Amino acid sequence: MKYLSYLLCLICISACTAADKNTAVVKKLNEQIITLKPLHKVLGKPQPGDWLLSHKEPGQTFKQYLSIKPITAHGKRNVIYIQPIGDFTEKQKEVVKLTAEYMQHFFNLKVIINKDVPLKIIPAKAKRVHPQWGDKQILSTYVLYDVLKPKLPKDAAVSLALTASDLWPGKGWNFVFGQASLRERVGVWSMYRNGDPEINDDQFRLFLKRTIKTAVHETGHMFSIKHCTAYECTMCGSNNRNESDRRPIYACPECLAKVCYATKADAKKRYENLKQFCDKHGFKEEAKFFQLSLDKLK
Ligand SMILES: [Zn+2]
Numbered sequence: 001m002k003y004l005s006y007l008l009c010l011i012c013i014s015a016c017t018a019a020d021k022n023t024a025v026v027k028k029l030n031e032q033i034i035t036l037k038p039l040h041k042v043l044g045k046p047q048p049g050d051w052l053l054s055h056k057e058p059g060q061t062f063k064q065y066l067s068i069k070p071i072t073a074h075g076k077r078n079v080i081y082i083q084p085i086g087d088f089t090e091k092q093k094e095v096v097k098l099t100a101e102y103m104q105h106f107f108n109l110k111v112i113i114n115k116d117v118p119l120k121i122i123p124a125k126a127k128r129v130h131p132q133w134g135d136k137q138i139l140s141t142y143v144l145y146d147v148l149k150p151k152l153p154k155d156a157a158v159s160l161a162l163t164a165s166d167l168w169p170g171k172g173w174n175f176v177f178g179q180a181s182l183r184e185r186v187g188v189w190s191m192y193r194n195g196d197p198e199i200n201d202d203q204f205r206l207f208l209k210r211t212i213k214t215a216v217h218e219t220g221h222m223f224s225i226k227h228c229t230a231y232e233c234t235m236c237g238s239n240n241r242n243e244s245d246r247r248p249i250y251a252c253p254e255c256l257a258k259v260c261y262a263t264k265a266d267a268k269k270r271y272e273n274l275k276q277f278c279d280k281h282g283f284k285e286e287a288k289f290f291q292l293s294l295d296k297l298k
């Protein structure tokens with residue numbers, strides 16, 4: 001009996017310590033939200049054709065995020081897997097590597113790019129030609145639940161497929177830039193509508209920025225982050241290319257707190273790495289923004 005109470009006591013101490021640690025983490029993240037807020041632009045009224053005009057979404061504060069017990073990268077699940085599907089040009093492959101690097105800094109997690117799998121793994125029932133536009137498209141939900149989910153690695157925080165083909169999510173939709181599950185740790189994104197990286201350096205940078213944007217957006221969803229309706233943020237929904245191009249490749253303070261909570265990222269370290277990446281690859285505005293964010297946190 002004595003042994004049992006000793007054991008129970010130990011369990012209690014360990015549980016209390018973990019709870020205290022979590023409370024301290026949440027407190028720090030809430031303080032950072034307040035500190036960083038002045039650097040961020042509040043989301044304006046949606047323009048014609050924008051996502052929020054056709055999708056009534058309530059948004060998600062950091063507090064609301066915590067209340068849904070989000071998917072996190074804690075424990076053994078701490079790797080982001082990228083699964084390329086189909087063919088890629090050399091330039092596109094370069095963009096995949098750079099995107100993986102950005103994701104590594106953004107989510108503070110190791111990113112592994114799997115060996116490519118051929119497009120033929122997608123059966124005819126999950127392919128179509130768009131009835132008006134003629135684009136060849138892949139059913140995004142097939143990729144999520146029939147390709148990725150059954151083979152989710154044991155150490156995968158999330159698994160994200162990438163294709164140069166166009167995606168559509170089913171009846172009633174024309175296309176999607178990407179799609180992800182908020183609870184199942186799977187997602188997919190496409191480079192199809194991102195331009196042509198072969199033209200020149202500027203077009204390569206634009207292609208890279210668009211690819212990064214969708215990658216971090218969909219990965220954010222896989223960590224249970226819903227669309228942002230509060231700020232100009234990488235987690236805002238996008239209905240079209242123009243709207244997507246208006247959104248940044250960084251997260252607003254509320255969504256940053258969610259990313260840091262889900263991945264145990266240190267906000268300062270993260271900004272330092274992202275700034276270095278942006279300096280190296282000619283994203284001047286973003287590098288400036290990450291430096292300002294760093295200055296605020298000092
Ligand atoms: Zn989304």
Ligand SMILES: [Zn+2]
Pocket residue numbers: 228229230231232233234235236251252253254255256
């Ligand atoms: Zn946000």
